[in-house]
Amino acid sequence: MSKILIMTENKSEDTEVLYPYYRLQEAGFEVEVAALTRKTVDLKFHLTVEATKAIDECRAEDYAGLVLPGGSAPEKVRLNANALKIVREINAAGKPIAAICHGPQTLISADVLRGRKATAYPGVRDDLKNAGALYEDAPVVVDGNLVTSRRPEDLPAFMREFCRLLGV
Amino acid sequence: MSKILIMTENKSEDTEVLYPYYRLQEAGFEVEVAALTRKTVDLKFHLTVEATKAIDECRAEDYAGLVLPGGSAPEKVRLNANALKIVREINAAGKPIAAICHGPQTLISADVLRGRKATAYPGVRDDLKNAGALYEDAPVVVDGNLVTSRRPEDLPAFMREFCRLLGV
Helix, strand or coil: EEEEEEEECCCCCCCHHHHHHHHHHHCCCCCEEEEECCCEEEEECCCEEEEEEEHHHCHHHCCEEEECCCCCCCHHHHCCCCHHHHHHHHHHHCCEEEECCCCCCHHHHHCCCCCEEECCCCHHHHHHHHCCCCCCCCCCCEECEEEEEEEEHHHHHHHHHHHHCCCC | CCEEEEEEECCHHHHHHHHHHHHHHCCEEEEEEEEEEEEECCCCCEEEECEEEEECCCCCCCCCEEECCCCCCCCCCCHHHHHHHHHHHHCCCCCCEEEEEECCHHHHHHHCCCEEEECCCCHHHHHHHHEEEEEEECCCCCCEEEEEEEHHHHHHHHHHHHHHHHHC
């Protein structure tokens, strides 16, 4: 069974973790959640999800795609060197990457946005622009293997496009 | 655009409302949430969803399908006469009904479970049996137009089967 990786941390937006988590299982994928350590991840509204892997244990080649949810989690994830290595390698392999809300902050730190169309939570749009992204204010923006959205309300469009790229 | 109705109330399980809410939008449906009154519904972990209709304002013929999430919401919904009328009419029309966790309590009160295979949260399984259901302990049980599941972890199987019945 193909695996999808969700890299997140405490205080991520609950639905931005759990909607992809359930949706990709529904589509037949094994979904692995990784955080800085293996633990029960305590989301913004205190829903939880099990991180069965530490990010340092993950290898890009094991995954068919990557999801980067939002909230304040990306400010922790983007500081992890292996998280950025995984983003770069999955991107270089052309495998689908989905980032929503503040999730694109990790794409900024991995420096994979230059010259690419992307969106994010409006509060970080200037950071996307400074990282070389072609920022658009839209529910979902697709550029090659990259799918980005702005907020939980965009989740239907976000997962529709990500599933399309995954071929399911 | 075809419409799906979610009937719920405060303290419903957040993901059991929001996963179907986003998932059915992703599939192209208009999703209408109804509660006892029009309001911002305050879910168990305090995520919210807008109930744009009061249940008393809803008519079965306007919807292609019905979702009944769990939590303690069904103990309120099942006391509303129009909620039960809607369940009976949607069921009589053979349109898909999806109920998860405590959601099947509303099916009990509508008396639509006699002789039908169904599941629910284990804490109410005896009530299903007493209502004439053929109870099964499985992630998802489908009997004709009726899809039932036990808990949030079953959401992938629950929505996979409901979407199949809806033809999407």
